[in-house]
Amino acid sequence: MDVVGSSYRDRAQGAQAVNQSDADDAGLIERVRAHDAAAFDTLVKKYRERLYAIIYNLTSNKDDALDLTQDVLIKMFQSIDKFNGKSAFFTWLYRIAVNTTISFIRKNRLRRFFSFEKIQEEGAEAAACIDSLCLDKNRGDRSVFLKELQENLNIALQKLSNKHRIVVVLHEIEGLDHAEVASVLKCSEGTVRSRLHYAKEQLKVFLKDYME
Amino acid sequence: MKQNFDKNSDRRLHDLLQIKRLERPREAQWGKFDRCFEQKRLSAIANPKRTFADLLVTLFVSKRLACMMSGICLAVIVTIGIGQGSRCYLRHGDYSFVAQETRPSYVRDDIMCNVENADFKTQFNHVSRGVAYVCDSISSSKGMCER
Secondary structure (H helix, E strand, C coil): CCCHHHHHHHHHHHHHHHHHHHHHHHHHHHHCCCCHHHHHHHHHHHHHHHHHHHHHHHEEHHHHHHHHHHHHHHHHHHHHHCCCCCCCHHHHHHHHHHHHHHHHHHHHCCCCEHHHHHEEECCHHHHHHHHHHCCCCCHHHHHHHHHHHHHHHHHHHCCCHHHHHHHHHHHHHHCCCCCHHHHCCCCHHHHHHHHHHHHHHHHHHHHHHHHH | HHHHHHEEEEEEEHHHHHHHHHHHHHHHHHHHHHHHHHHHHHHHHHHHCCCCCHHHHHHHHHHHHHCCCCCHHHHHHHHHHHHHHCCCCCCCCCCCCCCCCCHHCCCCCCEECCCCCCCCCCCEEEEEEEEEEECCCCCCCCCEECC
């Protein structure tokens, strides 16, 4: 199975779904502004997992990620009147998430530790993804391999500077395209491409044991 | 050849990073999340965080406060203006006053003095740079001071 092809396809489908849901968001936002609690709950349920994923991949700490996701959603609630609709709602929300997380990381840079989520191996997508990485491994070796890989991936990501880690997380892991990442970070697409290139080169060095 | 290597290594790195997409919390965790989040949300509603921007918005959006602030600003400007400008203490019923010019640029051969509601005819002294001026013939809203 062509995992790369399928993941790119998933990314394109994901982006399309986000664009389609933008129109739905506008209605929900209006209702939240009119103090409709049900609309706010809908927005929370829609975005909490994506926000959590971004924050978790930026911090590599699941407890911090849960706390920060809640903080971001509270900030969204408090400042939804300031959303002017010039950008897509999700880019505005992702910007809050990225800024909140970076601010947290800067404040706590001297006392940081990692706690990882379990890798969810269920599902066809997960199986294909894992199989492509450890085709010749038996079940026992496979779980050890995955655990090591997870740890090394997280360590490698944390070795990147904040600005490089953000573009890798948003583009490579969350599947946003360059324009969307640029919109979240309020910078040019060229800057995003340049940071991404540099970050990938660094990651290749950090993960050289897995590159063959 | 190098391009092929780069392409392969890019693809490999992309595959490796896909593992990060599989690191997800269990469904049960969202129940705990919802409970904590509800508490935080209620707390945020009960104790809204006041930022400097919020303060500014409150000041400029609230009509009462805006009127009050305008009044205060106007009073301050008028007070400063009276304190620093030509000191004319002419009120109804006053028939003479001393006007003191403090800045040379204001010294002219003739000085226009605004005298509102001056429907009386009188004379008053005006002193500038030690020179006494005698002002008279004020019978309208403006009067001419002559040396």
